[in-house]
Amino acid sequence: MEDQEIAALAADLRVVVARLRRRLREESGPGDYTPSQAAVLLRLERDGPATVTELARAEGVRPQSLGANVAMLEAAGMVAGTPDPSDGRRTILSLTDTARHALASIRAAKQSWLVRGVRSTFTDAEQEQLAAAVVLLQRLADS
Structure with missing residues (x-):
C-alpha cells in the first residue's frame, strides 16, 4: 500500500x-456517566481502591479537577470513601x-x-x- x-x-x-x-x-x-466519571469508575474497578491523588495521577489530571466527579459519584452511591489507616487525612475510594x-x-x-x-x-x-x-x-x- x-x-x-x-x-x-x-x-x-x-x-x-x-x-x-x-x-x-x-x-x-x-444511566451513563460523563467520560471523566466513567474513567474514575473503570480505574477503581481495574486497579482497586485509590486516593483522589492517585486517581488524578493515573488519569493525568489535577486532583482538584477530579474532586467534583468523585463527589458526584459518592452522592450517587457509586463510590465510597474510607479513611486511610496509615494517614487519616487521606481518603481511600472504592467502588460500591x-x-x-x-x-x-x-x-x-x-x-x-x-x-x-x-x-x-x-x-x-x-x-x-x-x-x-x-x-x-x-x-x-x-x-
Missing part, C-alpha cells in the same frame, strides 16, 4: 471507531456494590447490541472476517 492509501485507511478507521464508540455509548442507556452492578449492566447492554448486530448484519463468512479483523485491531492497539 502507498503512504497515501495508508493515510486514507487510517482516517477511515478513526471515523469508524468513533462511530462504533458512539453507538456503544448509546446502547448503555441513560451498586457501581459494580451498574458497570456489569452497562457492559451487558453493549455486549447484547454487538451480538445482535454481528448476527443480523454479517454472513457466517463475514463474521469470520470480522474475527480476523479483531485480531489485527488488537495488534494495532498494542503497538
Whole structure:
C-alpha cells in the first residue's frame, strides 16, 4: 500500500471507531456517566481502591479537577470513601456494590447490541472476517 492509501485507511478507521464508540455509548442507556466519571469508575474497578491523588495521577489530571466527579459519584452511591489507616487525612475510594452492578449492566447492554448486530448484519463468512479483523485491531492497539 502507498503512504497515501495508508493515510486514507487510517482516517477511515478513526471515523469508524468513533462511530462504533458512539453507538456503544448509546446502547448503555441513560444511566451513563460523563467520560471523566466513567474513567474514575473503570480505574477503581481495574486497579482497586485509590486516593483522589492517585486517581488524578493515573488519569493525568489535577486532583482538584477530579474532586467534583468523585463527589458526584459518592452522592450517587457509586463510590465510597474510607479513611486511610496509615494517614487519616487521606481518603481511600472504592467502588460500591451498586457501581459494580451498574458497570456489569452497562457492559451487558453493549455486549447484547454487538451480538445482535454481528448476527443480523454479517454472513457466517463475514463474521469470520470480522474475527480476523479483531485480531489485527488488537495488534494495532498494542503497538
